[in-house]
Amino acid sequence: MKxxxxxxxxxxxxxxxxxxxxxxxxxxxxxxxxxxxxxADAFADAWRALYQPAMEKVRRGERPFVKLxxxxxxxxxQVLAVFGIDARHLHAPELDELNLAWHRLDxxxxxxxxxxxxxxxxxxxxxxxxxxxLMIDMAKHGGLPWDAILGAEVAQAYKPSPDAYLRTADVxxxxxxxxxxxxxxxxxxxxxxxxxxxTAFVARxxxxxxxxxxxxxxxxxWDWVAADLxxxxxxxx
Amino acid sequence: MKxxxxxxxxxxxxxxxxxxxxxxxxxxxxxxxxxxxxxADAFADAWRALYQPAMEKVRRGERPFVKLxxxxxxxxxQVLAVFGIDARHLHAPELDELNLAWHRLDxxxxxxxxxxxxxxxxxxxxxxxxxxxLMIDMAKHGGLPWDAILGAEVAQAYKPSPDAYLRTADVxxxxxxxxxxxxxxxxxxxxxxxxxxxTAFVARxxxxxxxxxxxxxxxxxWDWVAADLxxxxxxxx
Numbered sequence: 132m133k134x135x136x137x138x139x140x141x142x143x144x145x146x147x148x149x150x151x152x153x154x155x156x157x158x159x160x161x162x163x164x165x166x167x168x169x170x171a172d173a174f175a176d177a178w179r180a181l182y183q184p185a186m187e188k189v190r191r192g193e194r195p196f197v198k199l200x201x202x203x204x205x206x207x208x209q210v211l212a213v214f215g216i217d218a219r220h221l222h223a224p225e226l227d228e229l230n231l232a233w234h235r236l237d238x239x240x241x242x243x244x245x246x247x248x249x250x251x252x253x254x255x256x257x258x259x260x261x262x263x264x265l266m267i268d269m270a271k272h273g274g275l276p277w278d279a280i281l282g283a284e285v286a287q288a289y290k291p292s293p294d295a296y297l298r299t300a301d302v303x304x305x306x307x308x309x310x311x312x313x314x315x316x317x318x319x320x321x322x323x324x325x326x327x328x329x330t331a332f333v334a335r336x337x338x339x340x341x342x343x344x345x346x347x348x349x350x351x352x353w354d355w356v357a358a359d360l361x362x363x364x365x366x367x368x
Numbered sequence: 369m370k371x372x373x374x375x376x377x378x379x380x381x382x383x384x385x386x387x388x389x390x391x392x393x394x395x396x397x398x399x400x401x402x403x404x405x406x407x408a409d410a411f412a413d414a415w416r417a418l419y420q421p422a423m424e425k426v427r428r429g430e431r432p433f434v435k436l437x438x439x440x441x442x443x444x445x446q447v448l449a450v451f452g453i454d455a456r457h458l459h460a461p462e463l464d465e466l467n468l469a470w471h472r473l474d475x476x477x478x479x480x481x482x483x484x485x486x487x488x489x490x491x492x493x494x495x496x497x498x499x500x501x502l503m504i505d506m507a508k509h510g511g512l513p514w515d516a517i518l519g520a521e522v523a524q525a526y527k528p529s530p531d532a533y534l535r536t537a538d539v540x541x542x543x544x545x546x547x548x549x550x551x552x553x554x555x556x557x558x559x560x561x562x563x564x565x566x567t568a569f570v571a572r573x574x575x576x577x578x579x580x581x582x583x584x585x586x587x588x589x590w591d592w593v594a595a596d597l598x599x600x601x602x603x604x605x
Contacts, residue, residue: 200541254504264541267491267516279504280516284539302521304437304501 135329135367137303138249139258139281141290141314143236144338146246146257146360147269150175152236160229164216172340177213181206186260186289196287198262204230233261234268239335243274245360252368256281258299258312260289291322300326313363317350324351331355331363372566372604373542375486376495376518378527378551380473381575383483383494383597384506387412389473397466401453409577414450418443423497423526433524435499441467470498471505476572480511482597489605493518495536495549497526528559537563550600554587561588568592568600 143149150172157178158171185202188194207230208218218226249255257266257275259282266280281299288294300307307327314320315335324330332349334357339345349356357363380386387409394415395408422439425431444467445455455463486492494503494512496519503517518536525531537544544564551557552572561567567590573580586593594600 254508263516263518263522263539267540271491271515277516278508279500279514281500285500285522302500303504 134309135253135311136305136309137254137256138311138313138331138367139256139299140246141312141316141319142257142259142261142266142269142282144335145313145315145333146242146275147236147238147273148338149179149233149236150338150340153178153232156229156232156235160225161214164221166214166216170214174210174214176339178203178206178210181209182260190289190292196283196289198264198284199260200230200233200262200265203233231268234265235272236269238273238275239359241359241361243276245364247276248364248368249360250276250278254278254303256299256303258282258290258295260295290319293322293326296323296326296328300328311354311367313360316346320353321351324353329354331357331367333357333359333363371546372490372548373546374491374493374540375548375550375568375604376493376536377483378549378553378556379494379496379498379503379506379519381572382550382552382570383479383512384473384475384510385575386416386470386473387575387577390415390469393466393469393472397462398451401458403451403453407451411447411451413576415440415443415447418446419497427526427529433520433526435501435521436497437467437470437499437502440470468505471502472509473506475510475512476596478596478598480513482601484513485601485605486597487513487515491515491540493536493540495519495527495532497532527556530559530563533560533563533565537565548591548604550597553583557590558588561590566591568594568604570594570596570600 140146153175154171157174158168161170162168185206189196207226211218246255256277256279262284263280270277283289283295285302286295286298300310308329311329311331312320312323313331313333315333320330320332330353332353336343336347355363355366357366377383390412391408394411395405398407399405422443426433444463448455483492493514493516499521500517507514518539520526520532522539523532523535537547545566548566548568549557549560550568550570552570552575557567557569569586569590573584592600592603594603
């Protein structure tokens with residue numbers, strides 16, 4: 132086991148179903164405003180599509196670090212415009228509430244039991260771009276048994292910036308090779324590996340819906356590759 | 369219940385028995401070096417006595433923020449000198465290991481069940497001067513069921529600096545009056561109250577041993593006063 136002491140996790144897509152959870156709340160919102168719930172998947176995809184560009188401004192130093200909740204809220208207004216809904220005619224509390232859809236995402240069926248098994252032997256924590264309160268609410272909603280909430284807000288840096296990984300290692304008082312990054316995204320693992328982390332790929336071929344074309348399989352020399360968290364736990368315990 | 373959403377906790381003394389835990393490991397250390405285990409309580413008290421002065425240098429801006437583990441390790445060398453033990457004749461790994469005594473403190477008998485009951489209705493997190501890894505290890509050792517690890521390292525400020533409380537409120541996305549600070553120390557509660565937090569005093573009259581003279585009772589207008597965490601949980605749930 133190469134002296135690994137901690138497993139840290141990507142969350143959106145790897146542990147929880149962001150697309151299904153956001154679409155569920157978007158469907159109710161769209162219907163309240165005379166639109167079809169059929170648009171909800173496209174709404175979730177459009178909202179998520181603004182995620183990387185918004186963080187990129189922080190990564191490039193064009194704006195100071197702000198929580199993901201703030202970026203999601205800004206992005207929501209853009210998505211509404213794309214869907215022809217004028218945010219100026221809506222009450223801010225309704226949009227604030229819709230923004231919390233990201234706090235109420237459901238875990239994949241294997242997530243909670245897999246985390247519980249890994250926790251019995253290792254430190255487990257999210258290393259997500261989600262902010263601390265978002266991760267707290269999600270953990271209480273879905274029963275994720277974290278030892279601590281780490282990630283972008285603690286590191287004050289968004290993945291895949293090296294600081295997101297290296298400051299997490301500093302907080303854990305571990306060398307990078309004592310930490311395994313778990314993700315369904317090859318790019319996240321590549322960045323973690325460059326920082327010296329161990330890596331584990333867990334396939335989530337339906338994260339983007341039935342027509343997903345990316346991250347269907349491991350594309351790097353990762354230390355572990357598993358079909359789900361249960362299989363990963365079996366490999367490393 | 370005044371719209372309180374989160375309870376945050378002082379840890380050393382309020383939730384765990386630092387004096388007994390440090391003395392236990394100090395006794396073994398002292399005996400290994402030809403000293404009497406009878407000195408262990410005094411050793412723990414002397415180590416703890418250097419805690420506030422070390423943090424005060426950070427609070428006054430005389431040095432940048434460093435983790436409590438670093439301050440404890442520096443203070444340990446001073447304590448050894450006071451006890452006439454020359455640290456230069458010892459191996460660093462032995463001192464590093466003794467320094468981890470602070471990671472292995474036992475909870476008071478009512479702590480875990482009290483936290484579990486509070487967690488069923490509120491967000492619960494430490495707001496301790498202990499660093500994140502210290503709090504993770506302590507939680508795994510004693511079974512403390514935190515929702516997140518907050519405190520000095522996340523805030524990059526040591527209590528009772530206002531930033532320690534106010535940055536915690538920001539991370540929780542709550543106004544100060546939606547958060548209750550729980551402590552066995554009147555001074556901690558006074559600082560939290562000045563920042564707008566709700567306050568709860570839990571008496572720990574043996575934190576400093578049988579001859580304790582301070583913090584035997586509530587000395588301010590705190591929102592709740594309880595004999596232990598079980599009583600506090602009954603008051604607020």
